[in-house]
Amino acid sequence: MSDRNLFLRGALVLGLAGILSKLLGSVYTIFLQNIIGDRGIGLYQMAYPIYSTLLILSTAGFPVAVSKFVAEHIALGDYTGAKKVFRVSSVLLAVTGVAFFLLLFFGADEFARMFGDADAAYAIKMIAPALLVVPLMSAIRGYFQGWQRMEPTATSQLVEQFVRVGTILALATLLLQWGYSEAHAAAGAAFGAFTGGLCGFVVLLGYAWRKREYFRHDVRMKNKVPPQRTWAVVKKLCWYAFPVSLGALVVPLMNNIDVVTVVNLLKQCGYSQAEATEMFGLLTGRAFKLMLLPTTFASAIGTALMPAIAAAIAIRNMRQVSARMELSMRMTMLVALPSAVGLALLAEPIDIMLFKDMQGSEVIVWIAAATLFASIQLTTSAILQGIGRVYLPVRNLFIGAVAKLGLNVALIPLFGINGAALATVVSYLIATMLNLYSMYRRTGVVFDLRSMLVRPMLATFFMAVAVFGMVTYVAPILDAQIESDRLFAGATALSSIGAATLVYVVALLVTGTVTRQDLHAVPRFGPRLAAFFAKLGMIR
Numbered sequence: 001m002s003d004r005n006l007f008l009r010g011a012l013v014l015g016l017a018g019i020l021s022k023l024l025g026s027v028y029t030i031f032l033q034n035i036i037g038d039r040g041i042g043l044y045q046m047a048y049p050i051y052s053t054l055l056i057l058s059t060a061g062f063p064v065a066v067s068k069f070v071a072e073h074i075a076l077g078d079y080t081g082a083k084k085v086f087r088v089s090s091v092l093l094a095v096t097g098v099a100f101f102l103l104l105f106f107g108a109d110e111f112a113r114m115f116g117d118a119d120a121a122y123a124i125k126m127i128a129p130a131l132l133v134v135p136l137m138s139a140i141r142g143y144f145q146g147w148q149r150m151e152p153t154a155t156s157q158l159v160e161q162f163v164r165v166g167t168i169l170a171l172a173t174l175l176l177q178w179g180y181s182e183a184h185a186a187a188g189a190a191f192g193a194f195t196g197g198l199c200g201f202v203v204l205l206g207y208a209w210r211k212r213e214y215f216r217h218d219v220r221m222k223n224k225v226p227p228q229r230t231w232a233v234v235k236k237l238c239w240y241a242f243p244v245s246l247g248a249l250v251v252p253l254m255n256n257i258d259v260v261t262v263v264n265l266l267k268q269c270g271y272s273q274a275e276a277t278e279m280f281g282l283l284t285g286r287a288f289k290l291m292l293l294p295t296t297f298a299s300a301i302g303t304a305l306m307p308a309i310a311a312a313i314a315i316r317n318m319r320q321v322s323a324r325m326e327l328s329m330r331m332t333m334l335v336a337l338p339s340a341v342g343l344a345l346l347a348e349p350i351d352i353m354l355f356k357d358m359q360g361s362e363v364i365v366w367i368a369a370a371t372l373f374a375s376i377q378l379t380t381s382a383i384l385q386g387i388g389r390v391y392l393p394v395r396n397l398f399i400g401a402v403a404k405l406g407l408n409v410a411l412i413p414l415f416g417i418n419g420a421a422l423a424t425v426v427s428y429l430i431a432t433m434l435n436l437y438s439m440y441r442r443t444g445v446v447f448d449l450r451s452m453l454v455r456p457m458l459a460t461f462f463m464a465v466a467v468f469g470m471v472t473y474v475a476p477i478l479d480a481q482i483e484s485d486r487l488f489a490g491a492t493a494l495s496s497i498g499a500a501t502l503v504y505v506v507a508l509l510v511t512g513t514v515t516r517q518d519l520h521a522v523p524r525f526g527p528r529l530a531a532f533f534a535k536l537g538m539i540r
Helices: 003-059 062-075 079-106 108-115 118-132 134-146 151-177 182-190 192-210 230-268 273-314 318-345 347-355 361-386 391-415 417-443 449-481 485-510 516-520 526-535
Strands: none
Touching (some): 003 134, 003 151, 003 230, 062 079, 062 230, 079 134, 108 118, 108 230, 134 192, 318 485
16 A cells, blocks of 8 residues: 555545444434533533543553654554564553542542532543553554554444443433433443443453454564664654643643633523533533534544654655655545534534524534634644644644633623633634644645645635535425424435535546545545546546
């Protein structure tokens, strides 16, 4: 498989797995919200940001560092060094995972009081055991990613999500049927993080056994680099992992800013405890969940991009580095731009379809803009980290987080929960612009704005026209034949998404945004797609 195809294959495999995982996550959120209500969702969501924060601290950026250094060692032919990186990181991750499990479990009551609702302690305690298995799972994923083999990560991710969702829905339903409160049901749902992580870990162990040639010294693999001491490997991992960890930590930091400020600020504005927690559930359980779908693809691009750039830099192929940077930015824009516009235009029917009412539609409209900036921020951060500028995305995202805190305090009293959504948009915009500036200064790479921005915007415009036409002319016909408001909203949203997708794909081909070369680079089906669209006259 060619180098370009290997990178694209990794990004597409991870992207599809991530999208399926996030779709499943959105579906379970719908059912969970229907089971335990918006207050229960609010309690459940209070557990996740602190868990995510401690998970990032426990992994300390090691999965990314492992994939980078394993890729470098492999590019140089040092297979023994690659395995040593994996062994050292596994020990360190196991130790930190146990330490943060103890902190989260025994500090749950204090965290819950800090967040403004003592009932959240149950969910926080039940999510803590996941820290015992997820860090070790991350080490194995990072090792396979260093080999630019993304299938183990993708498969384990899907298994983890399926088991997690099954546990969430089953325990939440059973606990309520047995007479327990919504706080206990939220805790049962939170326990799904552990069961899902455990099953994902078992899947990765299966891959490690089947691909055991990656983990043991094969006589065909000749070392070209002198072996490194264990302490040298530890220092190298920590030097790179620490800033990556800080950068990853800022995202849950933004969520924790919402956890700490939103409910408390809304209560200061006159809302009751129940009303404030319910509004927090609208923001986190509805808008943020929908925001995750398009940003998932950007995360996949970043995961595949990191070892790809590291390997190219190790052999000093700067032309390849530049090509991968431009390809990753184009792929991000092709997905993020139409996703943001489509989500904003269809916020109301999507909200009703998924969550029964339109209470969160205004928040979703604001968050739609954040999906674009968050996607670009993720990809540009991966580029900066891949070229060794690991502290720049940390600094830039931290500046965005500081802006988020100040804007929450300023805007929530003025606009309520919509103010928190607007603050998220501005914070990601700031981080994105700083990343783009840093990337230009450090690399000097000038992207082709016509292919990366202008043509995707033109295709997105045609897509938006299609959505407007569906909502204006087709929706009234559906309304006359469907009595249920929720079914009508679902029919409107799904038919509009289908029409928009078709128009967008055709527009990409007609405007030359996607070329024959791009289609050929798609693994397996690329050449057939290129030949098919060439017969139709859509590409040359």
